Amino acid sequence: MFANYLPTGAEYFRLLPEMILTAAGTLIMVLEPLTGYRRKRFLGHLALAGLLAALWAAVVAYSSPGPAFNRLIVVDGFATFFRVLVIVVGILTVLSCWDFLARHKAESGEFYSLILFSVVGQCVMVSANELITLFIGLEVSSIATYVLAGYLRDDKRANEAALKYFLLGSFATAFLLYGVAWIYGVTGTTNLVDIRQILESRDVIHPILAVSTAAALMFVGFAFKVSAAPFQIWAPDVYQGAPTPVAAFMSAGPKAAGFAILLRVYLTAFGPIDQSWVPFVWTCALATMVIGNFAALAQNNVKRLLAYSSIAHAGYIMVAVATGTAPGAAAAMFYLAAYAFMNVGAFVVVSHISGRGERKVNIDDLAGLSSRQPLTAALFSVFLLSLIGVPLTGGFFGKFYIFKAAIDSQLYWLTILGLLTSAVAAYYYLRLIVVMYMRPAVDGEEELPPLGGGLKTALWASALGTLALGIFPSAVLNFAGASGAMLVR
């Protein structure tokens, strides 16, 4: 009798990545007080090993797809895609933070543990099949990220970033939770597939107004997490104030996981009532693209510029969500993968040039980078060109598939405005490249330190990822297409 309720071995196997990451994060916390200051890098290597093991586990868990733990989580192609993506972002962040932490004399085990815990939360989010599990994953990820944003606790701007992120984040989460409560009240379940079946059935009369209100309340929470307008106001301040490796992490990992749950909830659970949520996703996509791109034009701080650019990219992905179709979901997945590589890469370069105390983060500080460090400048240009969407980079195919899906769904206005705002975006990205290559270095500028091993690996990996998605997109796109179709069951 009782044994029937115990999870089977296969179910634990499906949760293996989360278990490995949690164990590694806890182990690092235990070892932290036992490690001398000069040995902290060892904890970083341990975090890396944990992430690599989790990456392996996420891949092999897909060999036995299916639900687990009374259908609380589900391992399918979609979950596997995003699990791999957020773990890779975690790996890139750990690799790229060593130089930064050493420069600020802030190496400690907590940093790595918090990254691991945040990745655990994101893995739970993307494989959640139920609204409360999704909420728990979201909070695990967010709470760890709040602390990371304020990691340099004597830095005034980092405190401010953490405070703003924390207050606005919890505010938005409360809206999400209120939406969940209403969905539970109307349907009597929080399981996404069951919600879909109840909303689809003709013989149950459900109050459409209550369901639409709940969908809108939940959208507030999701839009905040992915920094979509009008809930994007926190992003520039938080990205500017947070340590740059953390900004790289926040702009890729939690954002990808946020879009993953947005897609899963709206396409799977709220698919039958898409006429009630597509209008506000449409409006949000438009506002996000316009606000992100035009505000980025006026920025002189590179971190802030990249923050607005990440808002703009959230807008493009929102266009894919607004299609409400499987090809749209696949395009969003592909875009998020390409975006993760190019954006993390760009932030890694900024973290390298920013110097002690992150004083050199203005566009002028890039002057002469091509002669000072040709390799860094060349890789930065690859990332920026991909962010523009130049062919042969992942960003090009990302935009191409999104706007193709939008045209197939007759979203002509969004497509036109998306293309126009991308043209605006080209200006501020190209400006960075022009300053790097055309403007001579300021005399008396202190030498940039050479790229450390971790930074170099992270940069090359991001560049290879960006180019691989631009030259051989079909493998990733086919996988995204197949697993995106599973959402609209």
Place this chain on the structure above:
Amino acid sequence: MTMTSVPLSWYLILSAVLFTLGVAGFLFRRNIITVFMSIELMLNAVNLSFVAFSYQWRQVDGHVYTFFVMVVAAAEAAVGLAIILTVFKNRATLQIDDVDSMKN
């Protein structure tokens, strides 16, 4: 049901009122601690909805959800108060308008 009981809608209205008060407090109060308390009020308003709906459906699920929400709220409070403390140590103020040093 023969026993007279408080109708579901009363709970939901109370929950909505509490939630709105929380939103208003978040938007209009200027002290960081008060703003933080407003968020807690919003979460508790949601808990009330969960319990009311749970009773309506004759399920135990909603009751369990409130425990999850409480645990998350406690974790959030631990991290949030620590963040507020570091802000206070660096700036010696808890007025939200004074914590605004980043523009362009």
